Each structure stands twice: as structure tokens, then as C-alpha cells.
Amino acid sequence: RTLLHKQLAGERILVVSNREPYIHSRKDGEIGVHRPASGLVTAVEPVMRACSGTWIAHGSGNADRETVDRHDRVRVPPDHPEYNLRRIWLTPEEEEGYYYGFANEGLWPLCHIAHVRPVFRTSDWHEYVKINQRFADAVVKEADGDDPVVLVQDYHFALLPGMIRKALPKATIITFWHIPWPNPESFGICPWREELLQGMLGSTILGFHTTFHCKNFLETVDRYLETRIGHDASTISCRGQLTMVESYPISIQWPPPWQGSLPPVHQTKGEILATLGLPADHLLGIGVDRMDYTKGILERFAAVERMFELHPELAGRFSFVQIAAPSRSALEEYRRFQERVHALAEQINGRFTRNGCPAIFLKAEHHEPDDINRYYRAADVCMVTSLHDGMNLVAKEYIAARDDEQGALVLSQFTGAAHELHEALIVNPYHVEQTAEALYQGLTMPEHEQRERMRSMRDLVRDFNVYRWAGRMLLDAARVRQREKLAARIG
Ligand code: G6P
Numbered sequence: 001r002t003l004l005h006k007q008l009a010g011e012r013i014l015v016v017s018n019r020e021p022y023i024h025s026r027k028d029g030e031i032g033v034h035r036p037a038s039g040l041v042t043a044v045e046p047v048m049r050a051c052s053g054t055w056i057a058h059g060s061g062n063a064d065r066e067t068v069d070r071h072d073r074v075r076v077p078p079d080h081p082e083y084n085l086r087r088i089w090l091t092p093e094e095e096e097g098y099y100y101g102f103a104n105e106g107l108w109p110l111c112h113i114a115h116v117r118p119v120f121r122t123s124d125w126h127e128y129v130k131i132n133q134r135f136a137d138a139v140v141k142e143a144d145g146d147d148p149v150v151l152v153q154d155y156h157f158a159l160l161p162g163m164i165r166k167a168l169p170k171a172t173i174i175t176f177w178h179i180p181w182p183n184p185e186s187f188g189i190c191p192w193r194e195e196l197l198q199g200m201l202g203s204t205i206l207g208f209h210t211t212f213h214c215k216n217f218l219e220t221v222d223r224y225l226e227t228r229i230g231h232d233a234s235t236i237s238c239r240g241q242l243t244m245v246e247s248y249p250i251s252i253q254w255p256p257p258w259q260g261s262l263p264p265v266h267q268t269k270g271e272i273l274a275t276l277g278l279p280a281d282h283l284l285g286i287g288v289d290r291m292d293y294t295k296g297i298l299e300r301f302a303a304v305e306r307m308f309e310l311h312p313e314l315a316g317r318f319s320f321v322q323i324a325a326p327s328r329s330a331l332e333e334y335r336r337f338q339e340r341v342h343a344l345a346e347q348i349n350g351r352f353t354r355n356g357c358p359a360i361f362l363k364a365e366h367h368e369p370d371d372i373n374r375y376y377r378a379a380d381v382c383m384v385t386s387l388h389d390g391m392n393l394v395a396k397e398y399i400a401a402r403d404d405e406q407g408a409l410v411l412s413q414f415t416g417a418a419h420e421l422h423e424a425l426i427v428n429p430y431h432v433e434q435t436a437e438a439l440y441q442g443l444t445m446p447e448h449e450q451r452e453r454m455r456s457m458r459d460l461v462r463d464f465n466v467y468r469w470a471g472r473m474l475l476d477a478a479r480v481r482q483r484e485k486l487a488a489r490i491g
Pocket of ligand 1: 018178
């Protein structure tokens, strides 16, 4: 954190993302603030706190516009301000086309191989272009004549780097793609593939979570654009702009913000079990996700069900708690998914509830980070079974929460996290039998084995924390800029 601070001293830092880190909402005449469920926000927020600057995001609360946001920007975090949040307001039509339409019905299923068909509407594309331009204008305004360091986040803003580059040729633009990048064939069905790629190549640095995603991106560019790919296979030169493509596995804040201030794990577990109406020696599993079809929640429930079939003695002794934050529910696909999740949970509870202990607790509502952390600490096993996921920070948060070095992690091989956390119980979530067995293995794992695995994973997350993620990108950006300057000098 201190290093990052030093590295950025005197620089104007701008972060751009669609999702804002704090949402102000009015309820019963009072203004409340909550933290959204977003891996992007989890990772970028501590970085922003370390380097101040301004975060530009889409305003999504219902209270801020007329009250909190009178001056176009607020200081956050609300109780301990460290940086500026500047909100961009969209009309319902703009939000529908740019966010729900092109970003979430088009790019989201396009990049995640979860077998949901992407939808591409020309009208959504036009909104996407328009809103990217609006954010680019906001960046230029915030830059105020300087050459800022701009950190562009995610698939909502593929065009933004090119637009900023046009207005601010000397800006340092670091773009991070938080979701997977698919193979060229899959990406190639997008009617605006060239425009998107061209836009992204306005970046100084383009980051993905894994080398696999970088490789897919380089192959996609090679297939669809006239560019020069460097011998090192990590730099792309396109229309005089050099972009370095590199993997930067994202992570979480370390030490965790609550370190040293929490009650012991057994106490938290006792409290959680009591709240759920379960006996003190009950076993608990936890899943924490947005209610999203990429997260493999149905497959996870099927594995819980199969585990009960294979080990009926655990019915009434084990329950699985699924926290599922409502997400993008204006979209039909998400509403249908939510119904299927509820129906499956009910069906499994019908079969395996014993002595008043349900097999599954489905908590389909928003939870604040502190609350989620208590569940992590209480759970014997955490299940992350995404069908495809850029990184998945729930896996790392669970590990960070376990300062007692206990607990087991079942982790999908299709997450970026599986490339780093080798001591997790790695599964193919499409393989119900295998996932059920991993869950059982986690529940019956001897303490010393839990400790060994957890210790090793905690070491990794501590060493490769989110400050390191940001620091590496900034260092690489400085190198590319130096190389560019040198190239310009020697012609
Ligand atoms: C993923 C995306 C983020 C997004 C988050 C939550 O992690 O990569 O960009 O913020 O999901 O989704 P939402 O649509 O609610 O912002």
C-alpha cells in the first residue's frame, strides 16, 4: 500500500467503472449507503483508498442525484473520506441499451462460456458507443489539462481507451478486463468485433486475469485486425499505438480490514448456527454469489443433493447456506434463473430436511461485507462452482477470513482463482458426482490437512494481494511509456 502511494505521488489518478463503490439510496425518508456485490468494487476500492484520486462511475442509487450529489461528486467512503466519486447519470433508455443490453445481454454471455446465447441489437450498440463517449468526456474534464493515469475497468468500456487516447494522446491508460476473454471463434460472432478490439488497443496496458485469456485476446486480434504482434507475443502495435497485453491476477486487500478485531471463529459459528436455528455441532457450507447464471449455483445445489444421496447420515447434520445477491433482475434471463434456483432449493429441502434442519438456506438478498465475512468464518466448506469466471474473489475472501487456518474450499477449475489456489479441492462443476465427493471430502477433512492447505493458500493471497496487482500494472505502464519515448526520440 505504501509503495503504491509512493509510486503514484503527484499523479492524477482516474478510475472508470460502470459500478460505483457506494450506493446512496433513500428509504423511509432516510438516506442509507450500501456496498454493491461486485468483484470489481471489492478489488479496486482498497487501491483507490491508497492512492486517492477520482472514481468515475454510473450513478445507480435513488437518493444521490438531488441530495448527496449536488456538486457532481461526493467524498467517499462516507464515514472516512479518502477519494472523490464522480457519478454519471443515465436515463432509463440509456441504461437499458448500454448496460442491460449491449454489456449484459451481449458482451457478458459472449465472454463467459456458460452456454447462454448473446443478444446483439444495433440500438444497444448505439447506446454503448454514446455512453462510452460520455465517460470519455468526463475523463477529459477531470484530467483538467494534465496527462492522467486512467484505470479503465471492464467490459462496459471497451471503446473508452480509444476515445480517451484520441483526446489525450499522452495519457497512461491501463485497462483491466475483469471477465474471461474467449477464443477467436466465440468472440468473432460479435457484429462490432473490430470496433471493440480497436477501442481496447487505445490502452497503454491491457490486463487480464490469466495468461490463457491474454493468449485468447492476442489470437483474436491477430485474426480480425491488421496489427503487428511483438516477438515477445505480449505487445501489439496498432495504428502507431503500442499496447502491452499481460496477465495480472486480481486479488483482495491484505491484511483484511477487520484483522485482529473479530471474535474467535467458534464464537461466530455458534452465533450463526443459533440464528439459523441449528444445533451447536451442525456442519455448514457457504456459497456467496450474485444471482447469475455463470456462477454454477444450480450445479452446486445438485452436488449438495448428490452428497446427501451418497451420505444420507449427513441429512440433518449438514446445511448449505447460499447467499445470492439480486443482480440484473430487469433481464428475463436472470429472472428465469432466479426462479430455477428457488425451485431447486425447495425440491432438495423437500427430500433432505431432517429434524427441522433444512438442506439448503437460500438467502436471496443483499448482504453487507461484514455479514458475509461472519458466514465465511462459520463455514466448514466454501463452494465456488462458477461455470466460467474471470478470477472469483469469493474464493480469496474465504481464505482471508480463515485466520484460524481451518475450513476447506471447493473450487471450479473454470475460475481464474483455480490457476493460483492449487490446494483447493478443484472440481469440474458440470461433473455433479465429482463436486459432491469434493464437498464430502471438505466436510470430513482432518484438521491438520485443512491447516496445511489453508496456510499455503493464505500465503499466496497475502503475497499477491490487490496492491501488488495494481502496482505491477503501474510499473509495466511506466516501462511501456519509457519505451515509447525512446522509440520517438530515435525515430
Ligand atoms: C462482475 C463484473 C463487474 C460487475 C460485477 C457486478 O464482477 O466484472 O464489472 O460490477 O460483476 O455486476 P453489476 O452488473 O451489478 O455491476
